[in-house]
Amino acid sequence: MVSIICTLRHHTDELSCCAFSPSLLATCSVDKTLRVYNTADFSELPYSPLSGHGYGVHCCRFSSCGSHLLSCSTDGSVIVWSSDTGEATAVLQHPGRIPLRVCALAPDSSLLLAGACDGTVALWDFPSKTLRRCSTVSEASVVACCFSPCGQFFVTGCTHGDLKLWDVDVSLLHAEKDAHDLGVTCCSSAPQFRVGESYAMKLLHTLTSHSAPVLSYDTHHKHMNHYEIICSFGTKKFHSVIHTLHISAALRPLCRYVTTVALSPSMPWIATGSMDRTVNVLLDWETPHSMRLLVADWSEEDVQTWLCEEGLEELVCNFKANNIDGPELSQLNKETAAELGIESVGLRSRLLRKIEALKSEQSGSEAPDEFLCPITRELMKDPVIAADGYSYERESIESWIRGKNKTSPMTNLPLQTTLLTPNRSLKMAITRWKSSQ
Template sequence: MVSLICTLRHHTDEVTCCAFSPSLLATSSGDKTLRVYTTANFSELPFSPLRGHGYGVHCCCFSSCGSFLLSCSTDGSVIVWSAETGEVKETLEHPGRSPLRVCALAPDSSLLLAGACDGTAALWDFRSKTLRRCATVSEASVVACCFSPCAQMFVTGCTRGDLKLWDAHTSLLHAEKDAHDLGVTCCCFAPQFIINGCCVEFRLASCGQDSQLKIWIVSQREGAACTMNLLQTLTSQTAPVLSCAFSSDGEWVVSGSVDKSVAVYDASLGTVLQTLKQHDRYVTAVALSPTFPWIATGSMDRSVNVWRIGDGDDSTAAESKETRCQGRKLPGHSGLLLTDWSEDDVQTWLRDEGLVELVGIFKANNIDGPELSQLNKETAAELGIESVGLRGRLLRKIEALKAEQNGSEAPDEFLCPITRELMKDPVIAADGYSYERESIESWIRGKNKTSPMTNLPLQTTLLTPNRSLKMAITRWKSNQETAAQSSSTSDNKS
């Protein structure tokens, strides 16, 4: 289910953190550097490594859009880097120059938070890079912090073992004393949250020196205090758990431990899906890609392992990368139904499907979308397509195309609620529903940021890729193609 695809060995000291953007992987280390890799083939970018910190780098993270990379260090500074060029855009210093152990950027890139060894948390306005407040949040070192998906709250964890929930003005909302015996090491929110009437529920993962990974339900009800209730305690690892992260769809949670293992859990059931044991020393960092089924794990053995989730078929990722690189949309992936295609659309589709030899025939016979949709074995022969194999391949692709565009044949959950068309790039919005990315982005741009399904305000415009749904749609389309192939074979025999 999870397989190792490559190992990166460029750092000269322990790896302290890993972070993904939609197209990059960043790693930080005690060797004072950050290294940046493209997720196209995990080769290091020309401007890497990034050098600017005077001491070891403890943490790194990307902005949601992927434009900025942030890092914090024992030198008491947060450096904001351009993720495109590696250029230093800003250096923010802790007011007391206390060593910084962790940093986090709000999902909407409005606020930057950094936790320090003196028990303070510094909060900056990220857009103006001005310090809003530096407050004491703990009697011990702050070693963990994360923002809620709505960016209106954040959590801090300390070496004393407490978890505290704060609002954006650094007012304490809830304190969970001794959440982890001997100290918290990491915490992270699941990207999704549930709105039930006037109550909002979040899932929070935390891990610590007690060798446990805990899942909490954080509830915020209008006019009432926030609550934090333990949902489950995961204990498959036998030594302190140093890092944890949710998948982009919130279905998995992954943790790294001093026992040198990486545990992959079903976040809802709390069951262990797989244990990975390829590192030689403590696993200090885990990260999951927001766009592709990849996990990155860093260790004190100075290596970073990159893993692939799934059965090894990354055609979905390849398709996504190919479409981005082309910079245009294929006719079959546009809002047009097949019956609305022009002759040019049909000819473009033939080229993209590897049927270039048929372009001249279709052009000479003025085949447009409606005629393509009615094409069968007999009419294909009348067009002069004599090769049985080529004719069969054409008919199979037409059937697959029609199945893709025929929403009535697809399960309802595969259809975008806005367009009622089969989704190609499903994303989860703040209302908990999945939409075609282009459709919901257009909706948000043109409306007043309300949910298309509930008509309630969207608490955030952050969209999270729904990898599980995309894989399910891909499997369904594959089955449709297989069925079409079987039908075509039967027709040929008859």
């Protein structure tokens, strides 16, 4: 279930982009401004709005650490803002002063990339703010770009629908012509994205749930099965396997297109911006706390929340007294659990079973592909066979069918029946695999 927790109405023109850092939400608009909010209570920061662009702002991005906020505009510039003070620390101008539609910062903040309406990209060395090169990469406007997690490659997308893979010297490694028939609107790399000696793109799945152009989506890099949200009512192809979160029910009050969407890296929040000039902040109630971050990233508070979710509230005091965080939780065994002062053997055993189950869930992305539900890309617990011959997690395919999707998630062909048959042999195989881990 997804519900709206607040609506922000400060912009005076349609929203172009929104982005989260661990503690802030930034939005930008055709009204030439950026606005920055504290995610503790979604109050606007004292230095907001940020005014420095001469024309509409098309894209905003935080650095991975959250200390820098970037924005690009029709005025042909990228402005680097301090997230702490709101001060413009640098203004980087496209050499031809061509309108910029999109910008991206390498994960290690070494390089800054911006795509322009004349089909060029400008690449800067970010620490020194010096231009490395400006190169033509397309015959059409560059409206999408992203870096690989290693920062040594980047992808561009244009209004002609082409996707291209480049190295940081702007040498073309691979081109996927007409990847989208009506143009690429956004792109993002998965956390496990790797580039080897051969370069190719393989279409893994096509989603057809939307009824109008898809304008934005986002990738949640903190989820162990990478977690993307497709927004704004459309049908496009994606060169990645995705976990789709349906939020149309929460967005029904909107009367204009949703133009941008962002997922918080630290909380189960979704921000959407619309042509109606508003930003909705949504809460995803369905994402359990134990699946928001890898155990290795959990704080002591995260561990205590997980204990409560698993019905182990009585252990919270023991864990709090011993300052158990995520890494320590994952290393617990019979001996160390006893040292925590948990006298009940049964309670200790239940705790260890819960930990093993958690570790198994979070290693689900390493499971054989046939053990993963095609809809959620998560390890199946109750696999069933649908009329299309494919196996799905029961809850996922039932939700798919309830949502009036009477077509196969895999083939897009009509399902002749909604009857689901338990796949007991697959369930046994998954159980054996989990036991071996």
